[in-house]
Amino acid sequence: MAKVRTKDIIERFELELIAGKDGIHREIIKSDISRPGMEMAGYFKHYPKERLQLLGKTELSFFYDLANDVKQDRMEKLCTDITPGIIITRGLEVPQQVIDAANNAGVPIMRSPHKTTSVMSRITNYLESKFAPFTAIHGVLVDIYGVGVLITGQSGVGKSEAALELVKRGHRLVADDSVEIRQEDFDTLIGNSPPLIEHLLEIRGLGIIDVMTLFGAGAVRNYKRISLVINLELWDKDKQYDRLGLDEELMKIMDVDLPKATIPVRPGRNLAVIIEVAAMNFRLKRMGINTAAEFSKKLTKMIESDPDPFDQ
Amino acid sequence: MIERKITVNLTTGLQARPAAKFVQEANRYSSNVFLEKDNKRVNAKSIMGLMSLAVGTGEEILLVADGADEEDVISELTAFVSKEQ
Numbered sequence: 001m002a003k004v005r006t007k008d009i010i011e012r013f014e015l016e017l018i019a020g021k022d023g024i025h026r027e028i029i030k031s032d033i034s035r036p037g038m039e040m041a042g043y044f045k046h047y048p049k050e051r052l053q054l055l056g057k058t059e060l061s062f063f064y065d066l067a068n069d070v071k072q073d074r075m076e077k078l079c080t081d082i083t084p085g086i087i088i089t090r091g092l093e094v095p096q097q098v099i100d101a102a103n104n105a106g107v108p109i110m111r112s113p114h115k116t117t118s119v120m121s122r123i124t125n126y127l128e129s130k131f132a133p134f135t136a137i138h139g140v141l142v143d144i145y146g147v148g149v150l151i152t153g154q155s156g157v158g159k160s161e162a163a164l165e166l167v168k169r170g171h172r173l174v175a176d177d178s179v180e181i182r183q184e185d186f187d188t189l190i191g192n193s194p195p196l197i198e199h200l201l202e203i204r205g206l207g208i209i210d211v212m213t214l215f216g217a218g219a220v221r222n223y224k225r226i227s228l229v230i231n232l233e234l235w236d237k238d239k240q241y242d243r244l245g246l247d248e249e250l251m252k253i254m255d256v257d258l259p260k261a262t263i264p265v266r267p268g269r270n271l272a273v274i275i276e277v278a279a280m281n282f283r284l285k286r287m288g289i290n291t292a293a294e295f296s297k298k299l300t301k302m303i304e305s306d307p308d309p310f311d312q
Numbered sequence: 313m314i315e316r317k318i319t320v321n322l323t324t325g326l327q328a329r330p331a332a333k334f335v336q337e338a339n340r341y342s343s344n345v346f347l348e349k350d351n352k353r354v355n356a357k358s359i360m361g362l363m364s365l366a367v368g369t370g371e372e373i374l375l376v377a378d379g380a381d382e383e384d385v386i387s388e389l390t391a392f393v394s395k396e397q
Contacts, residue, residue: 138355155339155357177360180352194352194364202360 004028004130006085006108009052012126013119015087015110018094020102026084028052031127033120035059040066040074049080052123055098056089056116063095075101083107087123089116132182133254141174141191141224142166144279148191148224150179150258151275153232157265160201162232165272167201172221173211176201181226183254192223228259228282230275235264245281245292313378316386320393325368335359337392343379345389356389 007024010017017024034051037059055063063071078086079101086102088094091113102109112119139152140159144166151159160176167173175193182190193199199212199220212220229251241264242249251260261278265271284291322330338345338356345356349371354361356375367373373393377386 136352136354136361138358138361155355177358178354178364196366197360197364200360202358208360 004127006052006110009085009123009126010108010110013112013123015112017108018088018102018111019099019109020079020085020105020107022106023085023108026082026108028084028127031124031131033124033127035116035120036078037062039078042070042074044077047077049083052084053078053086054089054116054120055086055092057092060088060092060095068097071095071097072101076105079105079107081105085110087112087119089114089119129182129184132184134180134182135254136194137179137181137253138177139179140176141179141193141226142275143172143174143221143224144276145171145283147228147279147282148174148226149275149279150191150226150229151232152229153265154234156204157232157234158271159232160203162271162275164201164203165270166275167211167215167219169272169276171276172219172224173199173201174221174224181253183256187256189226189253189256189258190223191226198222226253226258228279229261230278231260231262232265232271233262235266239264244296246296313376314382314386315374315376316390317372317374318390318393319372320367320369321396322393323369323396325371326362326365326393328363331363332359334389334392335362337388338385341377341379341381341385341388343377343382343385345378345385346376348374348376 004027005024006026006028009015009028010024030051032048032051033054034048035054035056036047039047040059040062066074075097085108088109088111091111094109094111098109137152139150140163141148141150142163151162153159163173163176174191176197178194178197179191180194184190199210200208201211202208241262249260249262250257259282263271263274320326324330326334335357346353347356347362349365349367352365354365356362375386375389
């Protein structure tokens with residue numbers, strides 16, 4: 001996993017570096033952010049020094065009320081040798097004691113013009129996505145009618161060809177061949193392409209093609225939440241394939257279970273249409289319309305009901 | 313399943329043409345073959361995945377094979393990346 005350093009935060013959020021520039025290569029290891037109000041008041045017992053520290057209006061106005069020697073002491077304690085940085089929000093004036101302590105300890109002091117809560121939530125989101133569990137899967141990710149469909153299967157089974165046909169039908173390619181997946185929260189998987197092969201598709205016999213140049217910017221997406229897995233496999237006549245769609249097969253990627261459909265491949269089967277319909281059917285199910293279950297209910301009712309009196 | 317750590321000696325690294333050849337070699341075997349670099353694992357039978365790793369010369373990679381001919385495919389691919397040309 002890529003390391004996150006204080007300078008990444010400065011670049012990403014366009015923060016103004018006020019002091020302590022020796023420390024901009026410090027590594028951030030936690031996505032939590034601390035607002036050291038208690039510490040400013042002198043209570044350092046549980047000071048989370050390895051986190052980014054955020055000083056807003058409340059903390060700074062309290063700080064101004066302290067005696068000068070206390071100010072210096074608290075700030076020196078706040079700037080430890082592993083603190084990745086202190087961010088001042090709302091574009092507030094930075095007290096001289098903060099600048100001195102930061103320069104001595106090499107802790108970067110940064111300033112943002114925005115409100116404390118919005119800075120805090122934006123940086124937390126950014127850090128959580130950076131620290132999210134990560135894996136890469138062999139497959140193709142396509143956005144079909146807004147449903148992120150991960151197409152998996154053996155090499156050469158026709159994943160890329162199916163993706164090409166789907167793009168031709170107006171859907172969007174996210175990644176071909178190798179999908180980088182990160183888990184956000186406990187139930188969300190976000191897939192994207194490795195940067196080097198973004199928007200590219202490899203088709204046997206044609207080679208590498210650029211989907212964005214060929215089909216336009218509307219044919220690609222940079223990332224997409226994965227909701228459904230379609231596994232393509234060569235038709236095995238001894239294997240039982242789902243004929244009803246009553247049971248939902250699941251596939252586990254990291255901690256998340258995704259619904260999965262196995263589709264047998266045989267010459268003459270139009271895979272793109274089948275995958276497209278699978279995505280639409282998935283949407284229908286999520287909207288509460290489950291054709292297989294409803295039909296099964298009807299059938300059961302018909303079998304259990306008394307014979308039709310007019311049908312004698 | 314067998315795993316082997318190998319160093320890529322190809323002077324050009326796995327550029328497009330060598331990568332295509334590598335994938336072709338891997339595809340001659342029935343085993344599942346994976347290649348890992350910096351904790352990123354890709355299917356060694358798929359060229360895009362392989363190229364997305366951008367394996368340079370002198371870099372260490374991990375080959376993983378699983379299947380009936382796993383021994384053969386590993387030794388074949390090891391030989392392929394170990395030679396300098």
